[in-house]
Amino acid sequence: MGWQPVLRKTEMSLLEIKNLHAKVAGAGGREILKGVDLVINPGEVHAIMGKNGSGKSTLAQVLAGRETYEVTGGSVLYKGKNLLELSAEERAREGIFLAFQYPVEIPGVRTDYFLKAAVNAVRKHRGQPEIDSMAFINMVKEKMALLKMDKSFMARAINEGFSGGEKKRNEIFQMAVMDPTLALMDETDSGLDIDALKTVSHGANSLRSPERGILVVTHYQRMLNYITPDYVHVMIDGRIVKTGDKNLALELEEKGYDWLENDDRDAA
Amino acid sequence: MTQVADSTIHLSNYSLLEESAANGHAWLRELRRAAMERFKEVGFPNSKTNEEWRHTNVAPIAKIPFKLGQQRADSTTRAIQSNFTFGEHHTAAELVFVNGQFVQELSQLEKLPRGVTIQNLDQALSQDGEGIKAKLGRYADVEKNPFVALNTGFIRDGAYIQIARSVTVDQPIHLLFISQPGHEPTVSHPRVLFIAEDNVEATIVESYVGAEGSQYFTNAVTEIVCGNDCRIDHAKLQQESLDAYHIATMQVDLGAKTTFVSHAATIGAKLSRNDLNCTMAGEHAYATLNGVVLIGGTQHCDNHTLLDHAVPNCPSHELYKHVLAGRATGVFRGKILVRKDAQKTDSKQNSKTLLLSDDANMNSQPALEIYADDVKCTHGSTIGPLDEEMIFYFRSRGISYQAARHLLTYAFAADVTRRIKVEPVRRRLEDYMARQHGLPQDLRITDLGAHDEAVL
Ligand SMILES: Nc1ncnc2c1ncn2[C@@H]1O[C@H](COP(=O)(O)OP(=O)(O)O)[C@@H](O)[C@H]1O
Ligand SMILES: [Mg+2]
Numbered sequence: 001m002g003w004q005p006v007l008r009k010t011e012m013s014l015l016e017i018k019n020l021h022a023k024v025a026g027a028g029g030r031e032i033l034k035g036v037d038l039v040i041n042p043g044e045v046h047a048i049m050g051k052n053g054s055g056k057s058t059l060a061q062v063l064a065g066r067e068t069y070e071v072t073g074g075s076v077l078y079k080g081k082n083l084l085e086l087s088a089e090e091r092a093r094e095g096i097f098l099a100f101q102y103p104v105e106i107p108g109v110r111t112d113y114f115l116k117a118a119v120n121a122v123r124k125h126r127g128q129p130e131i132d133s134m135a136f137i138n139m140v141k142e143k144m145a146l147l148k149m150d151k152s153f154m155a156r157a158i159n160e161g162f163s164g165g166e167k168k169r170n171e172i173f174q175m176a177v178m179d180p181t182l183a184l185m186d187e188t189d190s191g192l193d194i195d196a197l198k199t200v201s202h203g204a205n206s207l208r209s210p211e212r213g214i215l216v217v218t219h220y221q222r223m224l225n226y227i228t229p230d231y232v233h234v235m236i237d238g239r240i241v242k243t244g245d246k247n248l249a250l251e252l253e254e255k256g257y258d259w260l261e262n263d264d265r266d267a268a
Numbered sequence: 269m270t271q272v273a274d275s276t277i278h279l280s281n282y283s284l285l286e287e288s289a290a291n292g293h294a295w296l297r298e299l300r301r302a303a304m305e306r307f308k309e310v311g312f313p314n315s316k317t318n319e320e321w322r323h324t325n326v327a328p329i330a331k332i333p334f335k336l337g338q339q340r341a342d343s344t345t346r347a348i349q350s351n352f353t354f355g356e357h358h359t360a361a362e363l364v365f366v367n368g369q370f371v372q373e374l375s376q377l378e379k380l381p382r383g384v385t386i387q388n389l390d391q392a393l394s395q396d397g398e399g400i401k402a403k404l405g406r407y408a409d410v411e412k413n414p415f416v417a418l419n420t421g422f423i424r425d426g427a428y429i430q431i432a433r434s435v436t437v438d439q440p441i442h443l444l445f446i447s448q449p450g451h452e453p454t455v456s457h458p459r460v461l462f463i464a465e466d467n468v469e470a471t472i473v474e475s476y477v478g479a480e481g482s483q484y485f486t487n488a489v490t491e492i493v494c495g496n497d498c499r500i501d502h503a504k505l506q507q508e509s510l511d512a513y514h515i516a517t518m519q520v521d522l523g524a525k526t527t528f529v530s531h532a533a534t535i536g537a538k539l540s541r542n543d544l545n546c547t548m549a550g551e552h553a554y555a556t557l558n559g560v561v562l563i564g565g566t567q568h569c570d571n572h573t574l575l576d577h578a579v580p581n582c583p584s585h586e587l588y589k590h591v592l593a594g595r596a597t598g599v600f601r602g603k604i605l606v607r608k609d610a611q612k613t614d615s616k617q618n619s620k621t622l623l624l625s626d627d628a629n630m631n632s633q634p635a636l637e638i639y640a641d642d643v644k645c646t647h648g649s650t651i652g653p654l655d656e657e658m659i660f661y662f663r664s665r666g667i668s669y670q671a672a673r674h675l676l677t678y679a680f681a682a683d684v685t686r687r688i689k690v691e692p693v694r695r696r697l698e699d700y701m702a703r704q705h706g707l708p709q710d711l712r713i714t715d716l717g718a719h720d721e722a723v724l
Pocket of ligand 1: 024032050051052053054055056057058059068
């Protein structure tokens with residue numbers, strides 16, 4: 001435990017998670033994160049892999065500010081500031097974006113209206129005026145082309161009646177529109193056929209930039225063929241037990257997770 | 269009986285009315301007298317003993333000495349009227365009533381198409397046409413509902429609309445009922461009789477509004493009688509004063525292949541109760557009864573609907589949405605009655621309620637009574653707060669908690685309001701909701717609904 005990867009030294013990390021503990025909120029809620037350590041620097045792509053139920057989504061949700069979970073220990077610095085005291089909407093306005101594993105359907109609210117409201121919320125936070133309609137339309141068109149989406153998407157209610165693949169595509173499309181500083185992608189690859197996986201991964205990959213940090217949560221290696229991670233972490237039972245480079249993902253694909261679990265138990 | 273004591277004021281109002289009644293045709297006097305007898309006999313419904321009124325306690329209505337209101341048209345009336353009028357370019361006719369009585373100078377009846385008769389009831393009664401005699405009071409049942417009896421006992425004024433065979437009225441016919449009591453609480457008993465012969469297409473809108481902060485009681489009855497092959501669109505906007513009581517019964521009778529669509533919107537009144545009874549009397553009649561209730565504070569609204577399938581092959585649809593804030597209470601009782609012969613009935617009912625506070629309360633009860641064997645009837649009812657997962661989705665995109673709540677509430681109600689074809693009514697509801705939820709005034713329901721072209 002507490003094993004820290006040797007990290008490239010920069011002036012300030014984008015995200016610095018130290019010994020993070022979180023439980024399901026409310027009396028008797030069980031502990032899910034049991035001491036997570038993770039540092040993401042600008043420009044880096046990190047992947048977290050792990051079996052179902054190991055706590056990957058919980059970590060992503062906690063970072064996005066979901067109040068279903070209560071942080072019981074540790075700290076999270078985002079751009080050097082305490083992330084945990086910001087509300088979910090403040091985090092989003094500060095550039096954190098979560099692409100959900102299970103995006104919710106929201107009947108009655110059009111995607112275009114919603115997205116414009118989101119873009120304007122961020123702009124307001126930055127002291128910018130509301131986005132010009134033409135500029136918005138042009139930006140949206142460009143991102144839709146990137147993700148090979150039909151424009152009819154925009155007139156549909158958010159995720160309503162979308163297939164699993166359409167929902168995931170919509171998440172990455174929104175991510176491209178929101179242009180985040182820290183992108184969290186939770187199992188974006190699940191439910192995608194191979195063509196969709198390529199398109200979506202290409203979309204995500206195009207967001208790689210020297211300023212941006214990306215955290216890809218997955219339990220298969222396949223998406224990492226398209227978005228090559230700088231670091232691969234393995235999460236077991238609410239902790240990161242191993243960190244390596246992209247080859248670790250291949251190794252996991254081959255050997256599964258059990259050998260690590262045993263390691264973990266031995267170490268404990 | 270205590271009930272009779274509670275009715276005293278209405279009985280004395282009745283005596284006054286009968287003494288002064290000019291439109292004293294024998295048949296009408298008899299209709300009123302019999303109805304009043306019935307009301308005297310049963311009195312106001314008791315929520316403890318009358319199942320139909322179990323969730324709505326009308327005792328406060330019985331206790332207040334409401335006097336029959338006077339007709340008036342002063343600056344306050346005009347201010348209210350100008351707020352609610354559709355404007356002359358958006359109506360085929362607009363009839364304005366104040367305290368239950370027709371006000372000619374505020375109304376517009378100039379541009380009626382051929383084959384359309386629209387009069388205030390008082391005038392129509394004085395002409396004593398056969399149509400009115402044959403239909404008035406024949407549909408709304410004084411035996412079933414004490415308030416119908418009370419209204420019928422007080423038939424004095426209201427609207428009479430008669431549309432001849434194969435006439436299409438392009439623009440809505442708007443009936444605007446304004447209540448404006450003086451220093452005493454008033455009661456009005458508006459009565460509407462709408463008769464469409466065969467193959468008629470028309471839109472009728474009823475608005476019930478009042479001087480804000482004033483105490484009064486509106487007890488309305490509307491009879492809608494449609495022949496065959498009609499396309500009738502109906503909308504009702506109830507935005508009474510928050511100190512008002514509003515009780516209304518609408519009785520609808522549909523001939524074969526007639527399509528009837530009704531939207532009932534409730535915003536106002538301290539206590540309101542709507543009984544909407546729709547009889548599918550001819551095969552392939554198709555009824556849609558939708559409703560939206562947006563209330564808060566200590567408001568109470570009770571919607572009772574009855575879809576009476578009397579003949580085979582009729583579809584019916586019903587969607588009621590309640591948004592309850594504060595300590596508001598809502599009641600929905602949707603009864604679908606499928607009579608023995610009504611095979612191939614296809615009826616869908618849905619009641620959805622959004623509780624915006626822990627103190628709001630909803631009672632939703634479907635009631636299916638089915639005597640035919642080859643029918644399709646479904647109903648669903650959901651009651652709950654806003655979905656936290658949806659709210660989080662908005663917040664995770666930078667939209668504030670409050671804005672997320674407002675948008676989701678708006679979208680919830682918009683599911684019904686966007687279906688309202690009468691633009692001034694839909695607009696009014698949109699504006700009301702936008703104001704209530706601090707959303708931009710230029711936001712339209714159609715911006716949110718998923719039913720239009722994309723902006724791209
Ligand atoms: N809100 C919650 N209430 C109760 N248990 C939860 C909740 N969220 C997650 N869990 C449990 O915590 C564990 C980790 O879940 P999750 O973070 O979704 O795992 P992963 O994404 O790695 O599959 C699972 O056992 C899951 O059932
Ligand atoms: Mg998960």
